[in-house]
Amino acid sequence: MSEPFALLLTALVLLTAGWIVTVRERRAAVFGFIAYGLLLALVWIRLAAVDVALTEAAIGGGATGVLLLRVSARLGAMRGMSAPPGRATRWIAGVLCAGVSLALMALVLALPDPAPSLAAAAMEPIGRTGLGNPVTAVLLAYRALDTFLEIIVLLLALIGVWSLGADRFWGGEPAAWRTGPPSPALVFLARVLPPFGIVIAGYLFWIGADEPGGKFQASTILAAMWLLAMMAGLAPPPRTGSRGIRAALVAGPLVFLAIGFAGLWWADGFLAYPDAFAKPLIILIEAALAVSIVAALALMVAGPAERAPRR
Numbered sequence: 001m002s003e004p005f006a007l008l009l010t011a012l013v014l015l016t017a018g019w020i021v022t023v024r025e026r027r028a029a030v031f032g033f034i035a036y037g038l039l040l041a042l043v044w045i046r047l048a049a050v051d052v053a054l055t056e057a058a059i060g061g062g063a064t065g066v067l068l069l070r071v072s073a074r075l076g077a078m079r080g081m082s083a084p085p086g087r088a089t090r091w092i093a094g095v096l097c098a099g100v101s102l103a104l105m106a107l108v109l110a111l112p113d114p115a116p117s118l119a120a121a122a123m124e125p126i127g128r129t130g131l132g133n134p135v136t137a138v139l140l141a142y143r144a145l146d147t148f149l150e151i152i153v154l155l156l157a158l159i160g161v162w163s164l165g166a167d168r169f170w171g172g173e174p175a176a177w178r179t180g181p182p183s184p185a186l187v188f189l190a191r192v193l194p195p196f197g198i199v200i201a202g203y204l205f206w207i208g209a210d211e212p213g214g215k216f217q218a219s220t221i222l223a224a225m226w227l228l229a230m231m232a233g234l235a236p237p238p239r240t241g242s243r244g245i246r247a248a249l250v251a252g253p254l255v256f257l258a259i260g261f262a263g264l265w266w267a268d269g270f271l272a273y274p275d276a277f278a279k280p281l282i283i284l285i286e287a288a289l290a291v292s293i294v295a296a297l298a299l300m301v302a303g304p305a306e307r308a309p310r311r
Contacts, residue, residue, distance in 0.1 A: 006046060013039050021094070026075065030068045037061025050212035051135040054204075058220035066227065067301050074303070130279030132210030139214075140282045144271040148256050151289055154296045155249060162240060165304030171241025172305035182232045190232030197225040205290060209279065215286045219293035226298045238298070240305045245295060252292030256285050 016039055020032040037060035044053035122142070123134060131137040139147045162170075201218040208214030229235035238245050259281055263272035273281050 009039065009042055009046065013043065026072045027069070030065065030072050033068060034061050034065035037065065051133070051214065054212060054214075054217045058217045062224060063220050063297050063301070066224070070301050070303065128275050128278065129273070129282065131282065133208060133212065133214075135212070136208055136214055136282070136286075140285060141273070141278070144256075144260070147289075148253065148260070148271075151252050151256070151292055151296075154293065155253070158249070158296045158300050161300050162304050165306060169305040169308055171239070172309040173239050173307040174237040174299075174302040174304060175306040176237065186228075187232045187234070190228045190234050193228060194225040197221050201225075205286070208286065209283060215290040215293060219290045220297060222290075222294045223297035223301075226294070227301055230298075230302065237302050238295075239309065240299065241309050245299070248291050248295040249299075250292070252285075252289035255288035259285055 013036070016032055016036045020029050020036060023029050023032065037056055040060060041053040041057040044050075044056055122138070126134055126137045126141070129137050129141050131141075165172075201221040204213040204221070205215060205218035206213075208218070226235065230237055259273075260271040263269055267274050
């Protein structure tokens with residue numbers, strides 16, 4: 001049954017991708033994108049990459065989907081301000097995308113069977129970190145600098161969102177999600193789901209050191225619970241000038257840098273860990289990064305400040 005399932009999944013991914021780029025209605029395209037992210041999560045599960053599947057479902061289909069829905073709603077009020085791309089532009093973009101896809105397909109098919117791999121050599125020193133999940137070990141040990149830069153990119157993206165607001169509103173609150181009262185069903189979900197979401201996020205974070213899971217998946221769930229409370233009117237949009245918010249945003253990078261520079265003293269290298277304390281230090285970095293990711297994701301979806309800061 002594995003081959004028919006793989007073929008069906010491939011066909012669904014291609015059809016959904018085609019739907020996203022050809023459908024005219026913006027909101028329908030966003031829903032198609034969310035479905036596309038969930039289908040890609042199934043693809044990663046089929047490839048035995050559970051960590052990537054969880055991240056794709058949480059970030060690609062979940063957080064990004066909500067962000068695009070928010071953007072779509074805001075663009076609806078700006079209808080007619082910009083003309084859609086012409087037919088020639090769409091055809092050129094389609095041909096370029098098809099060319100890149102075919103080139104990647106040719107490269108993959110040209111690989112020897114079995115493909116060369118450094119997985120065995122990479123696994124040997126991972127035991128010194130005390131981590132059972134090789135993905136977490138690679139992200140925080142082998143390519144810790146890349147992981148650090150990822151959170152910096154996330155913060156830069158948030159600053160880009162904030163910069164869209166008017167100067168007079170800098171440090172104020174984002175616009176409310178809706179003008180009228182929220183539906184009773186939404187309020188009910190916002191009261192019931194957060195406790196479960198917090199427990200699930202805590203579990204995903206804690207097992208991330210030894211099993212599939214980790215900070216990104218846990219942070220996305222927590223940010224989603226926070227946004228749900230905002231949508232239902234149970235929590236106000238966070239004030240962008242709040243000291244607590246800004247402290248949460250810089251907590252992850254600061255802890256990461258502090259431990260990284262400490263490695264020059266105790267482990268003879270930047271972002272290196274002493275063998276006896278590698279796992280606790282990595283978990284500490286993950287926890288600090290989770291705080292920053294939750295704040296950044298929620299604030300990006302909430303949007304730029306559109307209300308003057310309170311005096």
